[in-house]
Amino acid sequence: MQLNRKQLVLLALLTLVWGFNWPVMKLGVTDFPPLTFRSLCLWLGLPVVVAVMVTRKLPFKVSRQDYREVFWLAMTNLVIWNVLIILAIKYLSSGRSAILGYTMPIFSALLGAWFFGTRLRLRNWIGVAAAALGVGLLLWNEMANLSGQPLAVLGALAAAATWAYGTQLMRNTRLVVPTLTLAFWMMLITALTMTVLCVALEYPQWQMPSGRTWFAIAYNAVLVFGFAQAVWLTLARTLPPIASTLSVMMIPILGVFSGALGLGEQLHWQDWTAVGLMVVSMVSVLAPSRAMAKA
Numbered sequence: 684m685q686l687n688r689k690q691l692v693l694l695a696l697l698t699l700v701w702g703f704n705w706p707v708m709k710l711g712v713t714d715f716p717p718l719t720f721r722s723l724c725l726w727l728g729l730p731v732v733v734a735v736m737v738t739r740k741l742p743f744k745v746s747r748q749d750y751r752e753v754f755w756l757a758m759t760n761l762v763i764w765n766v767l768i769i770l771a772i773k774y775l776s777s778g779r780s781a782i783l784g785y786t787m788p789i790f791s792a793l794l795g796a797w798f799f800g801t802r803l804r805l806r807n808w809i810g811v812a813a814a815a816l817g818v819g820l821l822l823w824n825e826m827a828n829l830s831g832q833p834l835a836v837l838g839a840l841a842a843a844a845t846w847a848y849g850t851q852l853m854r855n856t857r858l859v860v861p862t863l864t865l866a867f868w869m870m871l872i873t874a875l876t877m878t879v880l881c882v883a884l885e886y887p888q889w890q891m892p893s894g895r896t897w898f899a900i901a902y903n904a905v906l907v908f909g910f911a912q913a914v915w916l917t918l919a920r921t922l923p924p925i926a927s928t929l930s931v932m933m934i935p936i937l938g939v940f941s942g943a944l945g946l947g948e949q950l951h952w953q954d955w956t957a958v959g960l961m962v963v964s965m966v967s968v969l970a971p972s973r974a975m976a977k978a
Contacts, residue, residue: 694918694931698937700906700910705938706941708777708899715890716888717769719885719888719889720899722877722881723904724900725765725870726874731905732870733867735863741861743864745868752858755852756869757869757870759846759848759849763841767841775832778935778954783818783836784843784846785843786815788847788932790846791847799854799855807967813961817956817957817960817964853920863913865916870908936957939957
């Protein structure tokens with residue numbers, strides 16, 4: 684379950700990009716239709732992925748027998764997640780949306796143990812428990828507000844659970860295509876699906892994006908979909924699910940504090956306590972075991 688130096692660097696960059704993206708997304712959807720916002724991000728992010736693939740001379744072709752698996756990987760990892768979480772963040776604070784979204788590692792660990800035969804050691808269960816307690820603390824002072832938006836809360840939790848299942852599928856996939864090729868087709872399927880939804884549901888709300896909305900779109904297109912999405916899929920395919928999921932638990936913490944600094948969202952003592960719990964969660968999977976240290 685140990686990360687090498689390259690994986691640690693990628694994880695650090697992924698944490699920064701995704702962590703700061705929560706207030707950026709909130710900024711983008713405040714005065715703009717959320718599904719349309721996400722669709723624009725995807726369509727503008729796809730050329731970035733294509734440019735990297737062409738530069739690295741990676742194939743675009745996927746075998747016909749793999750179409751079905753690629754479709755379900757796209758649905759569980761990107762389509763349902765993007766639809767539900769962008770609708771939720773419209774009605775919730777960016778920090779609390781991040782917390783709800785990053786219940787994903789908890790769902791992933793439980794799904795892996797129950798349905799995918801993943802064997803978790805005691806310290807891994809401690810990490811899951813610490814992450815769950817951290818999420819509970821961060822939601823403590825939000826229960827009154829969240830109770831007014833039950834559908835948004837349920838949507839964010841459903842998005843997290845679906846993404847967790849998709850992460851397990853990514854880890855267990857037998858596809859031999861490069862990760863960037865897989866990312867391209869998954870993003871294309873997601874972009875097409877969200878375009879249909881935004882035309883059907885948001886066409887009367889369409890307007891020219893403001894300057895801050897364009898900033899949020901550009902951030903998501905280049906950094907989130909052009910870079911971070913491919914990094915995440917790479918980690919999900921190469922690391923055990925418990926390591927890849929709990930190792931990103933600093934992202935909601937960064938989302939909470941960047942939302943407080945950038946958008947003026949209020950912090951409580953539970954936020955600070957949760958930082959320590961998330962660190963415990965990360966250490967539970969990233970710290971070398973005694974046997975490995977001895978080796």
